[in-house]
Amino acid sequence: MFVLENGAKKGEEQRLQAISQAIRVVPHFPKQGIMFQDITTLLLDHKAFKDAVDIFVDRYRDMDISVVAGVEARGFIFGSSIALGIGAKFVPLCKPGKLPGEVISEKYVLEYGSDCLEMHVGAVQASERVIIIDDLVATGGTLSAATRLLERAGAEVVECGCVIGVSDPKVGCNKVNGKPLYILLEPREVENDF
Ligand SMILES: O=P(O)(O)OC[C@H]1O[C@H](OP(=O)(O)OP(=O)(O)O)[C@H](O)[C@@H]1O
Numbered sequence: 079m080f081v082l083e084n085g086a087k088k089g090e091e092q093r094l095q096a097i098s099q100a101i102r103v104v105p106h107f108p109k110q111g112i113m114f115q116d117i118t119t120l121l122l123d124h125k126a127f128k129d130a131v132d133i134f135v136d137r138y139r140d141m142d143i144s145v146v147a148g149v150e151a152r153g154f155i156f157g158s159s160i161a162l163g164i165g166a167k168f169v170p171l172c173k174p175g176k177l178p179g180e181v182i183s184e185k186y187v188l189e190y191g192s193d194c195l196e197m198h199v200g201a202v203q204a205s206e207r208v209i210i211i212d213d214l215v216a217t218g219g220t221l222s223a224a225t226r227l228l229e230r231a232g233a234e235v236v237e238c239g240c241v242i243g244v245s246d247p248k249v250g251c252n253k254v255n256g257k258p259l260y261i262l263l264e265p266r267e268v269e270n271d272f
């Protein structure tokens with residue numbers, strides 16, 4: 079692909095716009111004041127979905143990544159596709175009680191209450207280079223817990239990657255828990271044509 083002087087790939091701007099357009103914005107879901115970014119409509123658009131995955135694959139394919147860890151539930155969709163694209167294994171990070179084997183767990187705080195992520199012991203070997211993928215980052219609490227889980231297993235977290243970054247003061251400087259954070263798109267703030 080043709081590469082511009084500033085490093086941006088020709089056509090990437092249009093691809094990003096089409097990906098953004100394919101994400102449905104649902105005001106006040108699941109509660110008043112939230113502009114919900116619904117990625118299920120992106121999945122209905124084969125080209126836009128593939129373009130989104132391909133951008134991550136292009137970014138990570140030559141970075142010696144052997145593990146893609148995806149956060150339940152929507153991180154599974156993008157994470158497993160990216161893992162196939164770069165030839166890495168996929169490791170699911172699950173909500174409590176979903177994994178049958180021995181697990182390690184990390185709790186994290188949500189806006190209201192708390193949650194927990196679990197990972198199978200032995201899924202990742204010490205020193206493996208990992209990227210963590212989710213659909214969206216807001217407070218960064220979920221990705222922080224994911225990072226802690228992988229680091230407890232001795233893995234090297236190279237980067238966290240998300241399709242959408244909802245701005246939150248705690249997710250400053252494109253870092254989460256000290257690790258680089260790559261965000262494909264800003265959220266759409268107005269309803270679109272769905
Ligand atoms: O940056 P944070 O503030 O931690 O929020 C981001 C997380 O919130 C959403 O998942 P949710 O917890 O709603 O779970 P779900 O995917 O199972 O619906 C989203 O898919 C991220 O995983």
Ligand SMILES: Nc1ncnc2[nH]cnc12
Binds near residue numbers: 115116214216
């Ligand atoms: N605005 C939002 N849209 C979709 N998922 C979310 N998780 C947290 N905030 C969200």
